[in-house]
């Protein structure tokens with residue numbers, strides 16, 4: 612099975628109203644955009660090919676969003692780990708020890724920029 616990718620919206624780059632207006636042009640209602648902003652970081656889309664993921668990410672970046680593309684494990688691996696497709700397992704989340712912001716595990720905190728210990 613080919614690898615699939617997911618798009619994660621992490622933050623706004625150009626302000627809420629701008630983002631909502633631009634997302635509307637992409638067929639996303641203002642309510643949904645509002646929800647995306649509130650829940651961020653949040654997975655916008657899963658199971659995309661790299662090409663689709665890049666196109667999708669570009670569109671959201673144009674709309675004033677900061678996004679990440681992450682490689683996904685295959686569905687069968689998710690099942691083996693007891694995960695549920697569509698829900699990110701808890702071990703992918705971390706809480707910043709400096710500012711307490713809950714987020715997907717990455718190199719550094721998306722809010723305060725603190726580098727996470729790679730051993731954790």
Ligand SMILES: [Zn+2]
Pocket residue numbers: 707708709710711712720721722723724725
């Ligand atoms: Zn932080």
